[in-house]
Amino acid sequence: MNMAYRSSHSTQDEFAAHLRQQLVDVLLQSGAIRSPVLEQAFLSVPREAFVPCFYEQETTSRTMAWKLVSAHEMRREDYLAAVYRNASLVTKIDERRWPVSSSSLPSIMATMLEALDMQPGQRVLEIGTGSGYNAALLATLTGTPEQVVTIERDAPLAAQARHVLEQVLGPGVTVVVGDGVVGWQPSAPYDRIIATASAATLPMAWVEQLHSGGRLVMDLQGSLASSFLVVEKTAESVSGHFLAEPLHFMPLETEAISLPQANIASLLQQACQMTFVLENDDVFPDALFDPAFRWFLQWRLPDCQISKRKHVQRGTASEIHTILVVEPKSKALVRLQKQQEEATWRGEVYGSALFWQELQQAYEAFHVVGEPHQQRYQLVVEQEGTFLVIGSLKLPLTRT
Numbered sequence: 001m002n003m004a005y006r007s008s009h010s011t012q013d014e015f016a017a018h019l020r021q022q023l024v025d026v027l028l029q030s031g032a033i034r035s036p037v038l039e040q041a042f043l044s045v046p047r048e049a050f051v052p053c054f055y056e057q058e059t060t061s062r063t064m065a066w067k068l069v070s071a072h073e074m075r076r077e078d079y080l081a082a083v084y085r086n087a088s089l090v091t092k093i094d095e096r097r098w099p100v101s102s103s104s105l106p107s108i109m110a111t112m113l114e115a116l117d118m119q120p121g122q123r124v125l126e127i128g129t130g131s132g133y134n135a136a137l138l139a140t141l142t143g144t145p146e147q148v149v150t151i152e153r154d155a156p157l158a159a160q161a162r163h164v165l166e167q168v169l170g171p172g173v174t175v176v177v178g179d180g181v182v183g184w185q186p187s188a189p190y191d192r193i194i195a196t197a198s199a200a201t202l203p204m205a206w207v208e209q210l211h212s213g214g215r216l217v218m219d220l221q222g223s224l225a226s227s228f229l230v231v232e233k234t235a236e237s238v239s240g241h242f243l244a245e246p247l248h249f250m251p252l253e254t255e256a257i258s259l260p261q262a263n264i265a266s267l268l269q270q271a272c273q274m275t276f277v278l279e280n281d282d283v284f285p286d287a288l289f290d291p292a293f294r295w296f297l298q299w300r301l302p303d304c305q306i307s308k309r310k311h312v313q314r315g316t317a318s319e320i321h322t323i324l325v326v327e328p329k330s331k332a333l334v335r336l337q338k339q340q341e342e343a344t345w346r347g348e349v350y351g352s353a354l355f356w357q358e359l360q361q362a363y364e365a366f367h368v369v370g371e372p373h374q375q376r377y378q379l380v381v382e383q384e385g386t387f388l389v390i391g392s393l394k395l396p397l398t399r400t
Helices: 014-030 036-044 076-083 106-116 133-142 155-169 204-209 264-268 291-300 354-368
Strands: 053-057 066-070 089-093 099-103 124-127 148-152 174-177 190-195 210-221 226-233 238-243 272-277 305-312 319-327 332-339 346-350 378-382 385-390 393-397
Touching (some): 014 036, 014 106, 036 133, 066 076, 106 190, 133 155, 148 155, 155 174, 190 204, 210 238, 264 319, 291 354, 346 354
Parallel strands (some): 124 148, 148 174
Antiparallel strands (some): 053 089, 272 346, 305 319, 319 332, 332 346
């Protein structure tokens, strides 16, 4: 089957082809694209077909409101230039005006597809259809659209993607409406699985539906940090390693995986269990914003959340800096504060005095194993559960 875009208007559009080439040149120069087959896929699939409109924030607006940018409301050349940037394009916002779907950053898409290492004729499952652009790239790489299954929770998004995929590629790609966490058993096993939405664990359904000898790529995103996970399955084991390239995806929408939410005002109404003052050479609070420690901490103390803010103290011009560390399940909170002119941080612990000790112990454990970055961790799937392994430590992931 001819995998080129079938619309004669677009195939003859030299400007769009020129912009695709420019984007591919950028991806080649950055190293995101390394293989000729992926280069040809990006050159042949028209992003504009899958993104007829998108949202961008008005930088001149105080509220950074989202405004719709539509191909029907601007010069075609200007719209194409906007679509062929190496940029993530928000394609849907919800009633709260929050982004809920996007066409991902092309350099990230290319990096994931290179890691996926699709071979001709392989069957692939995509978790998170979105616009359908990535599914079209997968169909081009496998050479047979019938080998591509893509699952999307949002029914209108799935319907739109299915329609455009048929326009661009013809029939073949299977677009399923459902919860991506459970995969799609009817077409399993898959040689490759790719998740284009972040998840806080490796769902067992994906592992079970992956063929022996298969590969899975995803963004493993905890409460504080994310990392690029590549999983390999053999007849004897399932294991994974992490790549250095950062990934940034919207979270997978599912009831099976949820991050507990904390009501800060309610937590602060609890009795203060203890107070303390940090020495000037203490690792806290700086450690709380060290990417390597945040990655470790979110698995050592699952669902731990960190935020910071500042405000001007009433009746003075003094600015107060506040850092909040929350463990929603136990309703524990540590509040660190200091005034702008001070060098010393003061701490208060609410809910459970043990929480501050647990934070300190977590850093000590992190230090003992060498303060590792994500690439030094291994993921293992065992009968007892799924774990991140670093040194002698095994940090459990939630099993779904």
